[in-house]
Amino acid sequence: MTNKVLILILLSGLLFSLTLDRIKTDLKWPAPIQKKTAYYSETSFELGRALFYDPLLSVDSSISCSSCHLSYTSFAHVDHPTSHGIANRIGKRNAPGLYNLAWRQDFHWDGGVQTLTGQALNPLTHPDEMGETLENILLKLNQHKRYLSFFKRIYKQNVIETWMLLDALQQFTLALVSDDSYYDKVQQNKGHFSVQQAQGQKLFEQYCNRCHEAPLFFSNRFESNGITILSNDLGRFEITGSESDKGKFRIPSLRNITHTLPYMHDGRLRSLKEVLRHYGQQLKLDDSQQKDLIAFLKTLTDSTFLSNPRFQYHTLTPKP
Numbered sequence: 001m002t003n004k005v006l007i008l009i010l011l012s013g014l015l016f017s018l019t020l021d022r023i024k025t026d027l028k029w030p031a032p033i034q035k036k037t038a039y040y041s042e043t044s045f046e047l048g049r050a051l052f053y054d055p056l057l058s059v060d061s062s063i064s065c066s067s068c069h070l071s072y073t074s075f076a077h078v079d080h081p082t083s084h085g086i087a088n089r090i091g092k093r094n095a096p097g098l099y100n101l102a103w104r105q106d107f108h109w110d111g112g113v114q115t116l117t118g119q120a121l122n123p124l125t126h127p128d129e130m131g132e133t134l135e136n137i138l139l140k141l142n143q144h145k146r147y148l149s150f151f152k153r154i155y156k157q158n159v160i161e162t163w164m165l166l167d168a169l170q171q172f173t174l175a176l177v178s179d180d181s182y183y184d185k186v187q188q189n190k191g192h193f194s195v196q197q198a199q200g201q202k203l204f205e206q207y208c209n210r211c212h213e214a215p216l217f218f219s220n221r222f223e224s225n226g227i228t229i230l231s232n233d234l235g236r237f238e239i240t241g242s243e244s245d246k247g248k249f250r251i252p253s254l255r256n257i258t259h260t261l262p263y264m265h266d267g268r269l270r271s272l273k274e275v276l277r278h279y280g281q282q283l284k285l286d287d288s289q290q291k292d293l294i295a296f297l298k299t300l301t302d303s304t305f306l307s308n309p310r311f312q313y314h315t316l317t318p319k320p
């Protein structure tokens with residue numbers, strides 16, 4: 001390994017740990033719930049990223065994780081109310097944005113998955129998503145020289161196994177942290193809200209924050225926000241079987257909300273205007289209050305995150 005390469009690797013590692021430290025110091029975020037595994041390194045992040053962008057993981061090499069989770073829309077699937085997998089098969093739920101997952105207790109709209117590491121089993125094998133068997137995926141990866149050498153380097157074994165694939169994927173998804181919106185700058189006294197944004201923030205604190213709690217703008221609970229229950233998806237009830245959970249869904253984060261349309265678990269609302277009209281009817285908010293709330297929600301967009309080249313597709317460069 002040349003000195004230059006070594007310095008680059010050390011520097012990128014340093015930058016990354018600085019990013020995580022910044023959250024703890026400046027922004028007073030709570031401690032993450034999902035923890036880094038023992039295999040965490042810049043190399044495992046790169047491997048996870050390559051896998052995330054690789055359609056090889058699907059049954060007909062047509063769909064990668066990034067087909068439904070696009071970096072420039074905060075890893076949501078913009079314009080697709082519900083997910084769109086192999087052979088144009090349509091799922092029943094909207095693909096959520098992927099960011100700040102380290103602070104989530106449960107995953108999926110119904111909280112049916114408890115760990116980020118285990119989550120990837122679902123899309124990989126789901127018949128409407130990537131539709132592949134684990135056996136085949138491992139076969140393909142073990143025959144792939146470059147993947148094999150990366151896996152060997154990280155996991156110190158000669159054969160790639162399922163747990164390594166899942167570990168590598170979560171190295172990437174866990175690293176997706178969005179904490180640099182205009183709202184965050186205001187919190188750090190590096191900017192000021194306009195009168196309208198400040199009015200929106202007041203309304204937000206009054207009506208929304210108890211569920212979409214700052215600074216993450218979600219809470220690890222299941223609630224109903226009053227949208228009509230449709231019988232093909234009863235949400236949390238499908239996991240717990242408890243009557244009181246009928247029609248309850250996880251509370252989504254509102255960071256980058258300008259980019260993750262359409263909205264709700266089934267993508268039934270197409271714009272923030274429609275979302276605010278819904279809440280407006282429930283909470284008796286007039287037009288100008290709805291506009292103020294939207295002005296505040298727009299300050300949660302983190303363009304640094306949305307255009308971060310680190311989170312976009314890169315080829316897996318062999319390491320000396």
Ligand code: HEC
Pocket residue numbers: 052057063064065066067068069082083084085086091093094095096097098101104106107108109110116119120123124128129130169173
């Ligand atoms: C066909 C579209 C599609 C593909 C491909 C896909 N996903 Fe998803 N993803 C979804 C949908 C839809 C959900 C929500 C599922 C639910 O709530 O039941 C989701 C949920 C998730 C979540 C949970 C997010 C949260 O906040 O609860 C993670 C993490 C995730 N996907 C990662 C991945 C990874 C990693 C891959 C590739 C191995 C992948 N996805 C492939 C559509 C897709």
Ligand code: HEC
Pocket residue numbers: 204207208209210211212222223224225227248249250251252253254257260262263264265266275279283293
């Ligand atoms: C009682 C808890 C609760 C309150 C209060 C609440 N929400 Fe929600 N919100 C939710 C839940 C739960 C969902 C997801 C519902 C679903 O998908 O069926 C949601 C969804 C959303 C979405 C769509 C997010 C996405 O990714 O699809 C937006 C935007 C939103 N809420 C904004 C607001 C605003 C603005 C307020 C205040 C006016 C508010 N919420 C108050 C619980 C709440």
